[in-house]
Amino acid sequence: MAYQALYRVYRPQTFHDLAGQQHIAQTLQNALTKQQFSHAYLFTGPRGTGKTSAAKIFAKAINCEQAPTSEPCNECAACRGITAGSIADVIEIDAASNNGVDEIRDIRDKVKYAPSEVRYKVYIIDEVHMLSTGAFNALLKTLEEPPEHAVFILATTEPQKIPLTIISRCQQFDFRRIPSSEIFQRLRFVVQDQHLEAEDEALQLIAKASEGGMRDALSVLDQTAAYSEAAITIQDVLDVTGMVADQMIRELIELLTENNAAAAVGKIGALLDQGKDPLRLMEQMIYYYRDLLLYQTSPQLEELLSRPRVDDAFRKQADTIALGTIFQVINQLNRAFLDMKRTNHPRILLEMAIVHLCEQSEVQATNIEAGAGSNELAKRVDALERQVKLMSSTPQPGVTQQPVQQETKRARAPRRNSGLRIPTAHINRVLEDATKEDLIELRSAWAKVMAKIRSENVAAHAWMLESQPVASSAQGFVQAFKYDFHCQMVMENKNNLLGLVQSIVQDVTHKQKVMYPIPEDAWKKLKKAYIERSKSNQDEDSDGEKKEEDPMIAEAKKLVGPDLLDIKD
Amino acid sequence: MDWQQLSKEQQTVAKVLRHAIDRKELAHAYLLEGPAGTGKHETAMLVTQTLFCEQPTDLGPCLTCRNCRRIASGNHPDVIWVAPEEGAASIKKEQIAYLMKEFAYRGVESGRKVFIIEQAEKMTAQAENSLLKFIEEPHSGTLALLITEQIHQLLDTIISRCQVLAFVPLSDHAISRRMDEQGLPKPLLKPAVALTHDYEEAVRLCKEEWFAEARSQVLQLLKGLCESLEAAQLYIYEKFAPNFDDNQKMTVGLDLMLYWYRDLLSLHLNRREEIVYEDQMDRLKEQMLSFSSNQAVQAMSLILDARKQLDAHVNGVSVMERLVIRLGGTR
Incomplete structure (x- = not known):
């Protein structure tokens, strides 16, 4: 037969x-x-x-x-x-x-x-x-x-x-939906009767995934048995049903609670490239949040949860995420889920939902801070502290440089821009510590910084408009200005412009950085000089080593990272 | 297609089917589900031919014997293909009734009978319901293969009676790599793939002159939008609207815009391999400085809104006009 x-x-x-x-x-x-x-x-x-x-x-x-x-x-x-x-x-x-x-x-x-x-x-x-x-x-x-x-x-x-x-x-x-525990019992019986081998957890997963339909459960079991080589494992069930491992969802949600949009979207991209269905993924995320919600409100109802079992990591997560946030997240994901069903770009909608969630909770976090009322004050204290620190920590040349700079500025005023004094030593120090990650982060945040500057000081925004960050280390960043005139205005530090920009950068990126303005052509020269200098340094260091790449490009890569570099002959 | 190729493209599906055939444990009904261009039809053909072939090899059916050839030409008496009749929007109950009558008899030439329903989601509610009892407990030796692109449009009760074989779409990267080998123009290739997620469609788009034109016009429009709202609006009337003269084309235009903002977002998230407009990197980078990730998301949802309106048959130019004004507001 x-x-x-x-x-x-x-x-x-x-x-x-x-x-x-x-x-x-x-x-x-x-x-x-x-x-x-x-x-x-x-x-x-x-x-x-x-x-x-x-x-x-x-x-x-x-x-x-x-x-x-x-x-x-x-x-x-x-x-x-x-x-x-x-x-x-x-x-x-x-x-x-x-x-x-x-x-x-x-x-x-x-x-x-x-x-x-x-x-x-x-x-x-x-x-x-x-x-x-x-x-x-x-x-x-x-x-x-x-x-x-x-x-x-x-x-x-x-x-x-x-x-x-x-x-x-x-x-x-x-007829009711069959509880997953009973489906599990039945599956186990079938597995024994058919002389199959299966992990209990795999069966539990099938039972949960079949949503109360015994026929669905047995169909999946049938298919998994055909798929697996020997014993039926969780991985087999995941492969056959196209679900994402619980572990992955948990990591994803951890990233979301950290507001790490970049990593979360990256993770989703990786999962989708493996051929997972974005709708299914969204559904699983919603269910995960639902479980968190249920677990928080009534931990004794473990039977109702959609996951096979509750482990420590889950418990920990349930403790850290606030109830209100979960409600909100479920609401939003649900809305996005409905939209996703109706579009042919479900992937984009998923990404948008993730970014939106991260951004939103960030805004909320700052709002809460503001609600405490001490925000303004803290900012001012911060600014003060920074100034003090700057004065005490910058080595001799820095201290001496400041008055000198101001002097020259006064002297230079009638001479227009020809004598713009550039804090080369500082910039070089920034360049030495500059990393690609810092720059990318800063550039990504720059639009927000500019929006904030505009809301606080329109004139400052106008000065800063034609400029962009070109290099950044953990302590400072170099801001290249298209026109010398703008650069000069910023350097003269009218209305404490530097301080304003720096405090806003700190607000947005949560990192304390000093800004070094520089005109664009000067920046180009400086960069070249720096690259050549370090090239010769390197040549001394590694004398016999064969260089495949153009050393200038290599150095530029080290400076700004290969991604931001466009090599043009 | 042979088994080797199938297992390269659809690993899970190939494994399930191959094992089932080898162990003679083929279920009586399979639902082949997945987006267009993933080889569902070919897989159905492969399974059927493997079952009927006189001299099957490990790789697959011989394709030269009588049975293989007759199946390929649709003439085998024990293999019945059902699809919406020409010009008809759906698979009618009569077609299913015919199928059931046919399957009340044993196979003409062998103990097996196979029926394949293509575009199964097109079955009318009556047709679907009449199939229910039939695919629950067919006579032994019967194999049902249902093919669909829209599994959500099928009855729950149908799905639960079948083993669902999900065909995964090829990743966009894989498609673009394949197209790149064909030597198609690079700047067009990625947007085309992003829009269609399908190899053949994307190739067709790439070869269309209109698409290249559309792409550059959308870029022009976006550039105008960065500079001034008025200029962008004027551009819509003068250049954009005449070229995107029906809703279909306007949809493509909107999608192209959508991917511009998604690129901005990708840049913000530092995911450069996702960027579609690779040749526009300089402009993207420049715009990133004045456009936060939140704004990008906002712009994207505006565009998706516009698409919804377009789907509801709002006039294309009006949709575009409104969109551009709203986009101008997000800056």
Whole structure:
């Protein structure tokens, strides 16, 4: 015999096997033993919860040779015949294909004949919601008072489509989604019975992922068994279902709580490039937050969580994230999720949602600070401290340079820009410590810095407009100005412009940096000189070493990083 | 396509199917789901031919025997393909009824019968429901292969009766690499891939003259937008609108704009390999200094809003006009 899907092999054959539907099994069994069963039943419930199976078991139980009994024996001729589908008195009708009045009339005409092989004629009408209105109405009279020997069992997933007149003539049984623990038990039984090997956690994952449908669970198990080489592992289940490992989601959410948009988007990009579905990923993230929420509010309800088990890392995360934040995040992700379903750029929407979340909570964080009221004050204290530090920490040349600089400025004023004094020593020091990461971070934050400058001092914004950061170390950054005139204005430090920019940079990047303004052409010269100088230094250091790259390019790379460099011949 | 190629492109799918065939544990119904151009049809063909081939090798069916050739030409009596009839929008209940009648009999030439439903999401509700009972417990030796691009449009009850084989789309990088080998123009290649996520579509776009024009016009518009709102608006009427004269084209235009702002965002997040407009790096870098990541996100959601309006059949030029004014406001 050809291979049969697991869900067909393991169709329950007794009420006892019917997982997760004790309330229904109990009622039906009592009715059976007391011989008080009704002539019409309506089974409703989501897919894979056992409606059709229950109908078949019921048909067997009333026709079993041992009847009245609470369970079919599955051994007598009647039981076996019904299981094999060879008994003409148990009629399984597919209402979706036979939905017309004519088919129902046919039932009505034949129902009055007595059964030929067993005691009761059982009509199992599956997918009954697909019957046409005419067909439903044609069925009404028969359903109300069928002959003694007839039993109707209607099954559907969509009870809201059934006319009330039908429902009122039947005993309705509502099948529940099967709890994941019961699915797990059943899966374990199947695995043992099939002589498969499987990790318990993998089975638990399947059980959780199938959302209460036993057939779904067994389908996935079937597929995973076909996929895996030997034992079924969690990884196999993840591969087959296209889900992302819990670990990954946790890391992602950790990045989100740290407001690290760059890393989070990077991680998502990596996952999606592996072929994960962005919608599925979003769904899992929402579920993760839901779990955090549930765990925070009612830790004893672990059964309700969508994850197989609660571990320490999860607990820790649940403790650190505030309840309000979770609500907000779920709300936003949900909205983005709905949008994602309707667009053909789900990936972009996902990225946008992530960035938005990070930015927003950052703003909130600063708002909270501002709410405390001490923000302004703290800023001023900071600025003061910085000045003091600058004075005390800058070595001799720096201290002497400042007054000199001011002097020269005064002297230079009428001479326009020709004699702009550039703090070369400082800039060189910055260049020595300059790293690519610092510059990228600063450049990325620059738009925010400028927006803040504008909101605080429009004139300053105008001066700074035609300039950009070109190099940055942890302590300072070099700002290149397109026009000497602007540079000069900034250097003269009118209205404490330098201080303003520096404090804003600190606000945005949370790093204390000193700004060194410089005109653009001077910057180019300086850079070249610096590169050449360090090149010669390096040549001395590594005399015999073969150089493949243009040393200038190499040095420029070291300075600003290969990404920011465009090599043009 | 043979098994080796399949396992290179769709590892999970290939593994599941190959194992199932080798162990003779093929389920009775599979749902092949995934975006266009991922080889679903070819896989269905491969499975069927492997099953019927007279001299199958490890690599796959021989493709030369009678059975293989007849399956390929659609003439095998035991293999039935169902697809929306020509000109029809859906697969009708009658087609499924025919299928069920056909499958009430045993195979003509072998013990097996295979039916393949293409664009399964196009089935009418009646058709889908009639299929339900049938694919739950078909006669032994029956194999159902359902192919769809939109799994969410199928009934839950259908999905739960099948083993779902998800076809992963090729990553954009893989597609662009393939196109690069073809020697297609580089500046066009990445936007085309980003817009379509599909090799053949992207190649078609790349070869279209209009697309190159569209790209440069969008860039022009964005440049104008950086400088002054008025200039950008004038540009829409004079140059942009005549070129993007129907909603389809306007959609492409909006998508191109969307990717500009996404590039800005990628630059902010330091993900340079994601950047689509590689040749515009200088301009991107320049704009990054005055455009924060938050603004980029805002601009992107404005563009997506505009796309929604376009989908609701609002006049294309009006949508663009409104978008440009709103974009001007985000600065």
